[in-house]
Amino acid sequence: MNFSRLIKNCSIPSRWLLANNIRYQSSSAAQNLIQVDINEETGVSVVSLNRKPVNSLSLELFKDFCGVMDDLEREKVRGMVLKSSCDNVFSSGLDITELYPNPSEERFEAFWLWFQESWLKLYASSFPTVAFVNGHAPAGGCVFAISCEYRLMLPYYKIGLNEAPVGIVATEWVMNSLRAVLPGKNAERLLTSGRLLDTQEAFDIGLIDQIVNNEEEAMARSEEFFATFDNVPKLARALTKQVYRKNDLNQLIKNRSSDAKQFLNHILRPETQKIIGSYFKSLKDRKKD
């Protein structure tokens, strides 16, 4: 397995992406997995995950997401709102078919490194980020949300890191992103139980910042959040964020290849495959009941 070659092909940002000038070719222009809408008046960009039916996160989606993040860095947008264009689902997390049954090493290593890259670009973005959680956000969906700086959520949906019940161990950088939002015992309990919280519970423990009732309200609250930075020089804001997040970023940057190897070894264990397989089957069977 040649992880170092792959890592070279992904960008490893020298200044956490501020100096990034690599342009990614969209891997799936025809499918339009990510929609971007920049408001010329406000400078705010709305990025919608658009992989129907439930925004499960595939290699192609991660590649396109990275391309969009690069474009937004170049455009120097004032802020980004991340949302979903699927009904009732923000993102259903990693596409389980990337993990089961027994993925090929070649596909998996690319998938994982683009997942890492997506997290790095989002977590270290120079512009302010808001997640508008307009649907369920389990597992990888929650990872996207907690990597943003501010979270708004519609009522009656579920969010959380349910990796453990699916037989998956969340990696350290995912745990670090959660710890940055939810310090202390709540973070550990959420991870070890894998419990999904409804919107109100998520608000009560601080996993989300505000409950909003519709998209209009979400955009207004996002605008208020972005406005809190209007009098702060952009470079100073970006560097403050990136230095503040430096330890979390470096933990992954220094361990990308071992992180991928460890996760692949875990995924390929027959007992892990068995748990993911029966979980996936139960998802499919739910519909038949």
Ligand SMILES: CCCC/C=C\CC(=O)SCCNC(=O)CCNC(=O)[C@H](O)C(C)(C)COP(=O)(O)OP(=O)(O)OC[C@H]1O[C@@H](n2cnc3c(N)ncnc32)[C@H](O)[C@@H]1OP(=O)(O)O
């Ligand atoms: C280790 C480091 C960190 C790792 C980070 C993350 C790990 C993961 O993300 S693992 C993935 C975990 N995801 C889940 O547990 C969510 C599973 N999905 C659901 O609970 C529901 O689908 C959801 C509540 C999101 C939406 O419910 P519905 O609106 O009722 O939709 P359906 O359940 O009918 O789904 C439609 C269709 O999509 C398939 N599906 C759903 N999720 C996934 C997925 N993550 N990967 C692949 N496919 C998925 C589902 O089986 C249905 O398929 P069909 O039956 O063929 O239509």
